[in-house]
Amino acid sequence: MRTSYKLLGLFLVLTMVACKQTKKVEAVANPEVESAEAKYDIPASWIEKRVEAAHKKLNATEAGKVLWSAMEAHGGLDKWFSNGYLSFRFNYQPLNGKGIRDSYQTIDTWSNKARHNSIEDPTSIYGWDGEAAWLKAKDSTSFAYDTQFWALTPLYFSGQPFVLDGEGVNLELLPEQEFKGATQKILKATYDAGIGAAPDDYYILYINAETNLVDAFKYIVSYPQYFPNGGMRQRKLQYLKVLPLLMVLCFQLGLRHTGLQQIKMD
Numbered sequence: 001m002r003t004s005y006k007l008l009g010l011f012l013v014l015t016m017v018a019c020k021q022t023k024k025v026e027a028v029a030n031p032e033v034e035s036a037e038a039k040y041d042i043p044a045s046w047i048e049k050r051v052e053a054a055h056k057k058l059n060a061t062e063a064g065k066v067l068w069s070a071m072e073a074h075g076g077l078d079k080w081f082s083n084g085y086l087s088f089r090f091n092y093q094p095l096n097g098k099g100i101r102d103s104y105q106t107i108d109t110w111s112n113k114a115r116h117n118s119i120e121d122p123t124s125i126y127g128w129d130g131e132a133a134w135l136k137a138k139d140s141t142s143f144a145y146d147t148q149f150w151a152l153t154p155l156y157f158s159g160q161p162f163v164l165d166g167e168g169v170n171l172e173l174l175p176e177q178e179f180k181g182a183t184q185k186i187l188k189a190t191y192d193a194g195i196g197a198a199p200d201d202y203y204i205l206y207i208n209a210e211t212n213l214v215d216a217f218k219y220i221v222s223y224p225q226y227f228p229n230g231g232m233r234q235r236k237l238q239y240l241k242v243l244p245l246l247m248v249l250c251f252q253l254g255l256r257h258t259g260l261q262q263i264k265m266d
Helices: 031-038 044-058 062-073 077-082 153-158
Strands: 010-018 086-094 101-108 113-118 125-128 133-136 169-179 182-191 202-208 214-221 233-238 261-264
Touching: 044 062, 044 077, 062 169, 062 182, 062 202, 086 153, 169 202, 182 214
Parallel strands: none
Antiparallel strands: 010 086, 086 101, 101 113, 113 125, 125 133, 169 182, 182 202, 202 214, 214 233, 233 261
8 A cells, every 4th residue: 555645845955066166156255155165075086996996896796886887978987086075055944934954065976075155144053073963143033943953954955866886785676667758777775873963764766777877766755853753754856967077966947057946755
């Protein structure tokens, strides 16, 4: 029996830019952010070693080969790391007007460190330092949501399939499905116990069998702060247009501005 959940008027938009194409978003011109971006310098030898390790690991299984092909179709894991910081505006707007999350964020794709500057007040910031969440704001009401959960969640929306290259990720191929008139390879990604704040989270990627691009994915959230008594909720996100140009998943709103709309939850 299939259980359906009614979408509670949730609309989210990512306005995403590759940081090496543009240094800032005008609404949040922040010299600290620009200074941090300018200092990004990962040695090519480090990237080469990490990519080689990922290639070896992923090509050892059929599921891994599917993920690697998706990474290649989206520009390659080496490009993902060598492009430097990923910067974009994340504007998450429930239609009931509650719990809006609107920030300009800069993410170190190498170490998964993140920094969010509030659009309303750029001096209010929060992020993830690689080990723990942090917050710097005028008062506790500056961010009326769980900043620990949202510090990296947008990366896992915008960075598929690259964010699945790390340790503790388990891949499983599921039966192929049809989606929007195209055959899709279905890839399930789960996590080892102790990985992240919600290791029971998992993703199901819809990878176009012809193009190897990720056309959509399901995100199953189990974050304990949202589900203190256990359980989880499933959300399905579809990319209306997928472009390998920026080495991330997106649909086009303009030459450099991209967005993502959550259209269905089932």
